[in-house]
Amino acid sequence: xxxxxxxYLKDLNVASLLGKDQEANISKDLPMRKWLFSWLLDxxxxxxxxxxxxxxxxxxxxxxxxxxLFEHVPAVFEPHKAWFHWFDIFSVAVFTVEYLMRLYLAPxxxxxxxxxxxxLGFVSSPFAIIDFLAVAPFYLQAxxxxxxxxxxxxxxxxxxxxxxxxxxxxNDFQVLNxxxxxxxxxxxxxxxxxxxxxxxKIFDIFIGIWVLLSVMAVILESVESIHYIxxxxxxxxxxxxxxxxxxxxxxxxxxxxxxxxxxxxxxGRFKQAKSPATFIDFIAILPxxxxxxxxxxxxxxxxxxxxxSRLLKLTRNSDxxxxxxxxxxxxxxxxxxxxxxxxxxxxxxxxxxxxxEHDAQPEKFENIPQSIYWAVITLASVGYGDISPVTPLGRAxxxxxxxxxxxxxxxxxxxxxxxxxDELIKDREALKANLFQILKDGKIVExxxxxxxxxxxxxxxxxxxxxxxxDTVMKExxxxxxxxxxxxxxxxxxxxxxxxYFKTAISELRxxxxxxxxxxxxxxxxxxxxxxxxxxxxxxxxxGKS
Amino acid sequence: xxxxxxxxxxxxTGMNGYDMAFVGLMTLLMVIVFWMTTMNYQxxxxxxxxxxxxxxxxxxxxxxxxxxxxxxxxxxxCSGKAEPGTWGECVAYIKSQTELKSLVNTFFDKPPELIAxxxxxxxxxxxxxxxxxxxxxxPGSAIPVIVKPLTADDLITAKLQLRITVCDKGGYPxxxxxxxx
Numbered sequence: 001x002x003x004x005x006x007x008y009l010k011d012l013n014v015a016s017l018l019g020k021d022q023e024a025n026i027s028k029d030l031p032m033r034k035w036l037f038s039w040l041l042d043x044x045x046x047x048x049x050x051x052x053x054x055x056x057x058x059x060x061x062x063x064x065x066x067x068x069l070f071e072h073v074p075a076v077f078e079p080h081k082a083w084f085h086w087f088d089i090f091s092v093a094v095f096t097v098e099y100l101m102r103l104y105l106a107p108x109x110x111x112x113x114x115x116x117x118x119x120l121g122f123v124s125s126p127f128a129i130i131d132f133l134a135v136a137p138f139y140l141q142a143x144x145x146x147x148x149x150x151x152x153x154x155x156x157x158x159x160x161x162x163x164x165x166x167x168x169x170x171n172d173f174q175v176l177n178x179x180x181x182x183x184x185x186x187x188x189x190x191x192x193x194x195x196x197x198x199x200x201k202i203f204d205i206f207i208g209i210w211v212l213l214s215v216m217a218v219i220l221e222s223v224e225s226i227h228y229i230x231x232x233x234x235x236x237x238x239x240x241x242x243x244x245x246x247x248x249x250x251x252x253x254x255x256x257x258x259x260x261x262x263x264x265x266x267x268g269r270f271k272q273a274k275s276p277a278t279f280i281d282f283i284a285i286l287p288x289x290x291x292x293x294x295x296x297x298x299x300x301x302x303x304x305x306x307x308x309s310r311l312l313k314l315t316r317n318s319d320x321x322x323x324x325x326x327x328x329x330x331x332x333x334x335x336x337x338x339x340x341x342x343x344x345x346x347x348x349x350x351x352x353x354x355x356x357e358h359d360a361q362p363e364k365f366e367n368i369p370q371s372i373y374w375a376v377i378t379l380a381s382v383g384y385g386d387i388s389p390v391t392p393l394g395r396a397x398x399x400x401x402x403x404x405x406x407x408x409x410x411x412x413x414x415x416x417x418x419x420x421x422d423e424l425i426k427d428r429e430a431l432k433a434n435l436f437q438i439l440k441d442g443k444i445v446e447x448x449x450x451x452x453x454x455x456x457x458x459x460x461x462x463x464x465x466x467x468x469x470x471d472t473v474m475k476e477x478x479x480x481x482x483x484x485x486x487x488x489x490x491x492x493x494x495x496x497x498x499x500x501y502f503k504t505a506i507s508e509l510r511x512x513x514x515x516x517x518x519x520x521x522x523x524x525x526x527x528x529x530x531x532x533x534x535x536x537x538x539x540x541x542x543x544g545k546s
Numbered sequence: 547x548x549x550x551x552x553x554x555x556x557x558x559t560g561m562n563g564y565d566m567a568f569v570g571l572m573t574l575l576m577v578i579v580f581w582m583t584t585m586n587y588q589x590x591x592x593x594x595x596x597x598x599x600x601x602x603x604x605x606x607x608x609x610x611x612x613x614x615x616x617x618x619x620x621x622x623x624c625s626g627k628a629e630p631g632t633w634g635e636c637v638a639y640i641k642s643q644t645e646l647k648s649l650v651n652t653f654f655d656k657p658p659e660l661i662a663x664x665x666x667x668x669x670x671x672x673x674x675x676x677x678x679x680x681x682x683x684x685p686g687s688a689i690p691v692i693v694k695p696l697t698a699d700d701l702i703t704a705k706l707q708l709r710i711t712v713c714d715k716g717g718y719p720x721x722x723x724x725x726x727x
Contacts, residue, residue, distance in 0.1 A: 182565040228597070228720065235590045239583025246575055254568050292582045301716060 007444040014467045017449055018456055024048040037108035040101065043168070054165050057098065062209070064091050064158045071152065075229040088155075092138045095158070099131045127164050134158040169198035187255035190248065194450075207248055211313050214241040218307045238307075242288040245310070249281045276325075277316045284310040319458050327419040338411040342379075345408060349375035349401050356394040361387075379405030424459070428469070431455050433511045435473045480504045506542055513543040592652040593714045596673045599649045599658050600712040600722035603675060606646055607708065611727040615705075626703055633677075634698025653715065662695045664713035671713045680707040680724065702727070 007017065024047035026038045039048050067087055070076045077084060106112045106122035115121035122128050137154040140146060176195045177185045188195035189203055196203075217237050220226045227234070256262050256272035272278050287303035315321040328335065350371040357365040364387045365371050374387040378398055389395050434455075438448045456466050479500050483491060491497045513521065521539065525531040531539065561569070613619055615626035622628055623639035637660060640646050651658040651673035661674040677696040683689055696708065710722040 182561045224721065231593060232587065232590045235586045236583065239579060239586060243576060243579040243583070246579060247572060250568075250572060250575065288582070292585065301718075 006446070007449060008442065012444070012470070014470060015463045017444070018453055018463060018466065033105060034108050036101075037105040041105055041109065057094075058162060058165055060091055060094060061158055061161050063087075064155070068152060068155055069233070073230060073233060088138070091158075092135050095131065095135045095161075099128070099135060102128065102131070127167075130157065130160045130163065134161055166199075166202060169202055172197045173199040183255055184258055186251055187258035190251045190255055191259060207244070208314060210241050210244050211310050213237065215308055215311050217241075218304065221304070238288065241310075242285050245281065245285050245313075249278070249285060252278060252281065276321075277313075280309060280312045280315075284313060323420070323423055327416060327423055330423075331415050331419045334415055335412055338408070338415070342408055345401075345404065346372060346375050346379060349379060349397075352397055353389065353394065356391055356397060357389050360391050360394070375401075378402055380409055381405055427459055429510070430514055431459070432469060432473055433507070433514060435470060436477060436507075436511070439470070439473055439477060476504070476507070509539070509542050513539075589715055592673065593720070595650070595652045596658070596712045596714065597720060597722065599651065599673075600675055600710050600720075602646055602649060603640075604710045604723045604725055606640065606644065607710075607727045608725040611705075611725065614727075624702065626705075628703070631701055631703040632698060633696050633700045633702050636702055637698070658712075661713070662697075664711065664717050664719040666717035669715075669717055671717050672715050674713045676711040676713070676719065678709040678711065680709055682707070 024039070024045050026035065026045065026048065028035070030038065038045055040053055041050055042048060043050050067084055071084060102109075103119055103122055107118040109118070109122070112118040112121040112125070123132075133154070134157055137146065137151050141151060173185075173188070173196070176197050177188055180188070180195065184195070187193065188197075189200055192200060214237065217234050220230070221234055253269050253272055256278075257265060257268040259268075259272065262268035262271055273282070283306060287306045290303055291301075347368075350368050353371040353374055354365050354368045357371075365374070376382075377384055377387075378401060381402065383402075389398050434451070438444060438452070444452070452466070455461075461469070483497060483501050483504065486497070491501050522536070525536060525539075610619075610621060610624055614621070614624055619625045619627075621636075621639060621644070624636040625631070628635070641657065647657070649658055650656065653673040659671075659674045661671050661676055663671075663676055664674065665671045678693045679696045679700065680691045680693055682691055691707075693709070696706075706727045707724065708727050709724045711719045712722060714720050
């Protein structure tokens with residue numbers, strides 16, 4: 001839940017601001033039981049081990065689900081029976097320790113400590129009953145002959161333990177979305193927003209797990225021996241994955257009208273549908289439906305490989321793909337010029353190769369289209385060697401072209417690398433400019449702290465890097481404050497002050513450009529000839545556009 | 547209604563008609579996906595039955611292969627000493643006299659055909675069983691074995707190295723096993 005606290009600059013601790021001050025503030029003088037509860041189970045103490053405990057238990061529960069599934073595959077289960085058995089013992093041991101620990105610590109838990117018999121309250125609570133059911137069948141089978149199938153069915157109850165993680169997240173979600181409509185709630189669940197909370201993160205993790213599972217299944221399906229054994233399991237897994245991804249796809253479409261810039265029941269959703277991320281979602285489910293409906297008309301087995309595109313769904317949670325597209329769009333004119341030269345060189349090389357080598361090797365340089373393969377392999381410096389020139393002229397030309405190829409093919413790579421670096425600098429400059437504004441009043445309110453956290457995470461800034469950035473901004477601000485108090489003629493007396501004043505003025509002009517919509521300034525300047533050509537050139541230069 | 551009333555009007559947070567229609571559509575979608583998965587599963591089951599058929603043939607022939615050159619081998623047409631001792635006679639005997647006669651190709655609900663090769667252009671081969679004779683080449687050859695379909699006229703009076711394959715629903719081959727007969 002959002003806390004509305006204000007941080008004053010004199011108390012600013014960047015590690016704490018970023019939530020990376022992991023050391024929990026738990027006194028060693030606490031009684032043993034209280035101390036243990038604070039470290040292991042208290043969800044309200046930042047930096048304790050409660051989240052880690054929940055995470056590892058969650059992983060163990062999911063692993064249990066998978067072992068249960070594979071136990072039904074004799075070809076997998078029979079040769080590894082002992083491993084399955086020991087894993088079950090390990091899981092039961094961990095779950096038993098967890099249950100006993102929660103029972104022991106129940107009197108410290110605010111949920112039970114108000115009851116007369118706190119431990120009895122814990123034992124009769126729904127979560128504790130689920131925890132008990134997760135381990136009880138294992139112990140019962142020692143005393144009672146239980147059918148293996150019943151035992152396995154009871155072990156399936158372990159999955160319910162995940163409720164311990166999901167239910168609190170759901171409750172928080174309900175609180176965050178109080179008074180909001182059904183569609184807004186759906187939006188909060190599937191799109192990142194301040195209303196999503198932990199439940200939105202769990203949803204993303206859930207989708208991510210299914211993406212990885214289904215991609216692994218596609219890869220393993222291509223292994224004949226595995227496909228032979230797990231054919232039906234792959235069918236079920238694909239069906240479940242498509243069910244989940246279809247649901248996600250339509251939930252996103254339905255709730256997309258709540259996204260900024262997606263107004264209109266049809267146009268908003270259409271805009272969402274044609275966005276790259278949603279298109280990927282669509283491609284991820286399409287092969288399943290096409291294959292089921294059209295398999296009797298066409299052999300659509302090749303479509304199965306498109307299921308691998310599900311991996312692209314994971315890029316939704318990463319900013320890197322956006323940056324890549326932005327960089328390509330920005331550098332497109334130069335990249336397209338480089339691509340044009342590459343294409344030209346390719347056709348010329350292939351034509352010359354055909355001209356010089358056709359007579360000597362008619363089977364390898366049969367025509368120009370066939371020679372293009374050789375030209376690409378040569379220009380890209382791959383050089384498989386399956387086709388190579390044999391005539392002296394052909395070899396001489398190849399030597400020159402191979403050298404040219406190194407330069408020409410390196411251009412787009414160098415362009416991209418430099419554009420990436422520029423983009424990073426631009427992002428940091430933008431953050432710096434915003435930090436300047438944020439720190440102006442000497443305090444950081446929660447919404448500003450949220451923005452800093454979000455940007456630091458997006459740009460992968462470490463505590464040290466953000467600290468350095470804030471230090472720079474504060475120093476610049478200090479100088480600016482000092483200089484602004486002085487009249488121009490006083491600043492002019494000290495060259496170093498004049499330089500700082502000039503830097504501040506440029507920085508402010510840059511900020512002005514960043515705050516405006518691209519082209520807006522230029523248009524306003526042009527309409528009434530407000531700026532001279534040299535003034536406009538200077539503006540462009542300051543904005544880094546010339 | 548005064549502006550104050552409008553502000554104080556409770557926000558409708560329940561599901562409206564559109565929301566219900568959406569939930570209905572989602573439920574329908576899930577039903578369709580479930581139905582399609584069930585269909586795929588049933589088709590997969592048919593492939594599994596075809597694989598079990600192939601395995602049953604492989605099992606029977608492997609077992610027979612260990613004793614068919616012995617005196618008193620009970621399945622005479624498949625004996626190594628049978629006259630004239632052709633694959634066709636052996637197959638006819640197996641299909642009519644042994645437990646393999648009850649096998650069913652569930653794609654067509656009839657006994658599985660023994661065919662020359664799977665063919666994705668000809669879906670009548672679906673669920674069919676293919677026997678290939680693996681003939682070893684002389685030592686030093688580039689290819690260690692030559693694979694040729696076992697025909698009805700091929701003699702079985704010598705030990706044979708066989709490969710059994712079944713055809714899946716798209717007419718693609720699924721290798722079952724290689725064994726000595």
